[in-house]
Amino acid sequence: MAPEIFSILRRSCAVIALICTGASASAEPQHGIAMYGDPALPPDFVSLPYANPDAPTGGRIVNGEVGSFDSLNPHILKGTVPWQLASLGYESLMGRSWDEPFTLYGLLAESIDVGPNREWAEFTLRPEARFSDGTPVTIEDVLWSYETLGTKGHPRYAGTWAKVASMEQTGPRSVRFTFGVEDRELALIIGMRPILKKAQWEGHDFAASGIDMIPIGTSPYVIDSFEAGRYVALKRNPDYWGRDLPFMAGQANLDEIRMEFYGDSQVMFEAFKAGELNSLRENNAEKWDTQYNFPAVEQGDVVKSVIPHQRPSGxxxxxxxxxxxxxxxxxxxxxxxxxxxxxxxxxxxxxxxxxxxxxxxxxxxxxxxxxxxxxxxxxxxxxxxxxxxxxxxxxxxxxxxxxxxxxxxxxxxxxxxxxxxxxxxxxxxxxxxxxxxxxxxxxxxxxxxxxxxxxxxxxxxxxxxxxxxxxxxxxxxxxxxxxxxxxxxxxxxxxxxxxxxxxxxxxxxxxxxxxxxxxxxxxxxxxxxxxxxxxxxxxxxxxxxxxxxxxxxxxxxxxxxxxxxIYQWNVSRIAHAKELKYPERLPIYGDWSGWHPDVWWYEE
Structure with missing residues (x-):
């Protein structure tokens, strides 16, 4: 299971000489964009390299979290939100590959075009893109999402929004962002904002939402049930619009993703031992070596997986x-x-x-x-x-x-x-x-x-x-x-x-x-x-x-x-039910948001 962690980095570095010149500007819309050079995957790629396009669908994963929550809107400053909702509940115009330092491929957008020096970026929506309620994603939704997040959303969105000089519809399914500062990363960052449904928020205060409204997104998962401070359960949407996209092949394989909340980490560990959870990250190497010897592990019902990575310690x-x-x-x-x-x-x-x-x-x-x-x-x-x-x-x-x-x-x-x-x-x-x-x-x-x-x-x-x-x-x-x-x-x-x-x-x-x-x-x-x-x-x-x-x-x-x-985690340690599987091919980011549970599957 040795991860192929350096090949993409070498390919990225090989094309550096091409960037930031007139030749680097796309002559026509592209399927993806990289911070340096070109995307590693060609336009006709069949899946992300660390996903298994043949993975079966079904089953569930139940993770534990220490703490509580009082909001389901991860896009505002107010409230405490299950952190996973930001990635599991929403999609953006472009999606990230965790096997490259910084490369995006079309998700809600079928293509991206940029100016000669990336002074603007233009995205064209896929005609089939839909919200979970079946309504189409429109340019109006995109424009509203960017402005609302930039002016009323969490402060993390404000910095990028302040660098947008103009935002305009350029075609039935196209939108262009023109930047007011020199910042090559903006063409990528602007493609990673969550897209929300404008009509859902008419008459509501976006910045004041809590658990009284479940924001509508376009992702493969929707919130099925929850109890404030106790649990959140997401179910896979059988009508998910993007299930046939190559970018999504081998992703969103689980029927249910559930997050249980506990008062402290020891209670959560005991819940895992009792079978209430079927996946648990362990951050303490000593505990991993000495306390994960309970019957389910010894009998092979629980597997201890160590996932290496090459990302910074933080x-x-x-x-x-x-x-x-x-x-x-x-x-x-x-x-x-x-x-x-x-x-x-x-x-x-x-x-x-x-x-x-x-x-x-x-x-x-x-x-x-x-x-x-x-x-x-x-x-x-x-x-x-x-x-x-x-x-x-x-x-x-x-x-x-x-x-x-x-x-x-x-x-x-x-x-x-x-x-x-x-x-x-x-x-x-x-x-x-x-x-x-x-x-x-x-x-x-x-x-x-x-x-x-x-x-x-x-x-x-x-x-x-x-x-x-x-x-x-x-x-x-x-x-x-x-x-x-x-x-x-x-x-x-x-x-x-x-x-x-x-x-x-x-x-x-x-x-x-x-x-x-x-x-x-x-x-x-x-x-x-x-x-x-x-x-x-x-x-x-x-x-x-x-x-x-x-x-x-x-x-x-x-x-x-x-x-x-204090100490770093240069590997991830995940104990999980033997039925939960993941691909042998690991991305350079290892166990990172967008890998667990996105490319995992359940197999008896």
Whole structure:
């Protein structure tokens, strides 16, 4: 089952010389578009390479989630939504292949055409495209969806919408977007917005919806039943309009996809052991090795599958909110990282079996290199050298402990950093010059038992420094509201990153997120260097420049010391009923949204 993970990357790089010239503009509408070069699949492809077009249909998959939900609309800021609904319930003009760094193929649209420098993109709808209620998808629905999402939807849509200079119908089934900025990725990003049914929302407030209205989409699945906070069940639409599309061959094979919600991860695990769930991702390598030995596994009724991938590690850990006085000083944040005894915590939690995240793009070709910045990376960083924090230019690595509980050297360094930032010990407490204690709150959602255990170990180390943080645990809805408004000091943080970082990077790290609620910039970073590097990667004229810009951005993010990283998941571990199958051919993204459960099937 070795994944063919490098062939597509090689093919993508081979055609770089063709991009961004007059010859790169499509002479006529195309079946797909790639960020660099041409799509790997020809117009007459029969299926995505990691899908099984001969997969049987039927059966069900039942997944578990920790938390709750109070909304079924994943396109707005309000409410907590089952995260899978965004991909399972809706389709866009173009669909993504997870076997290429960034390539789209026609889905609702049969073709895409672009200007010589991708200053515009035009899409032509398939005449057979239908919503789940059988009504046709029209250009009017497309125009309404883009404007509504851009002006009333979740803030993640606003950035792209702001770059659209005009949107117009150019034919009975065609729409053209003209961009007001130079941004080569926009031609792809604009093709990935969900298309909603305009008529359904007439007379309703789109931004205020909850569970009283189920949005109508075009996807293979529709919501069959749900109970707020308990479960959501989706059924496969037998009249799905796109079942014969090559892009969909081997996808949407399951008759039912059900999501059950639990108060904490241990309860969810027990539910899986009892057969209430038939698929479960396990993030703890030690637990995978030692606790997945219950009878169903030993009898072969439950299979343990390990899925490798080549995508970046992303960042998982505990983020510090620089909007708060406690964490404005980078030396304080650095002290918090030194005090975090990763080696001891990793041994306690995973038996030392999971490597640490070393940077935001680690585990991939986009991750920053060891040692000083050189070549194009150095060139990109140099204009901001006086603004960058120590390590960005000369090289940076996370502190490494000796594995012991006391972690003496790193605690000593943490104390030194706190002193440099104006803090000292008085009567066993860390205080500033006015005698005020250093204090902060760690905010966690209910049910995060593993993260709570990590924090308990961390607090023990902080107490040795005269710091006693408070820990606040709240229900998921309150947690969502508070993180959306940045009402926290420190909290759990997880940000997945791809092999094709682009416009979403502004949402993650952009300065607008310092004050604008609902962005992904939880740390509140405001970095001119990061903004400039994102612009470079968005308009890179070849893959080498794109990679250099991302490596440079990785240095800025990592040396910003905004997050205390924990361990990474460089493989996915999924335990599942033996009847649930997946293709042997794995995409470069591995177990990623759009693979599980999209290409899985049920077979007795």
């Amino acid at each position: 960042m998982t850990g505990f983020v510090m909110n620089t909007r708060r006085d406690a964490f404005k000083d980078w030396r304080v944040r650095d002290a918090m990282i030194h005090a975090f005894n990763f080696e001891f915590i990793n041994e306690t939690m995973t038996g030392g079996k999971q490597p640490r995240i070393t940077s935001y793009f680690s585990n991939s070709v986009l991750g920053m290199d060891d040692g000083p910045a050189t070549g194009r990376v150095e060139e990109l960083l140099t204009p901001f050298a006086d603004q960058l924090l120590p390590g960005a230019m000369e090289g940076y690595a996370l502190p490494v402990g000796d594995g012991s509980l006391r972690n003496r050297a790193n605690i000593g360094k943490a104390m030194e950093l706190m002193e440099q930032a104006g803090w000292s010990i008085d009567a066993g407490r860390m205080v500033n010059g006015d005698g005020n204690p250093f204090a902060f709150d760690i905010l966690l959602p209910q049910g995060m038992t593993e993260e709570q255990s990590i924090i308990d170990l961390y607090v023990q180390a902080l107490e040795r420094m005269g710091i006693t943080p408070t820990i606040t645990t709240i229900d998921p809805a309150q947690y969502q509201e508070r993180t959306n408004s940045y009402d926290f000091d420190m909290t759990y943080y997880r940000r997945g990153l791809s092999l094709s970082p682009g416009n979403e990077q502004k949402l993650y790290w952009g300065a607008r997120g310092v004050t604008e609620p609902g962005s992904r910039n939880l740390m509140g970073m405001d970095s001119a260097a990061a903004e400039a590097l994102i612009d470079v990667l968005l308009n890179a004229r070849d893959r080498d420049d794109f990679v250099a810009a991302t490596k440079a951005l990785d240095r800025v993010l990592t040396t910003g010391r905004y997050v205390i990283p």
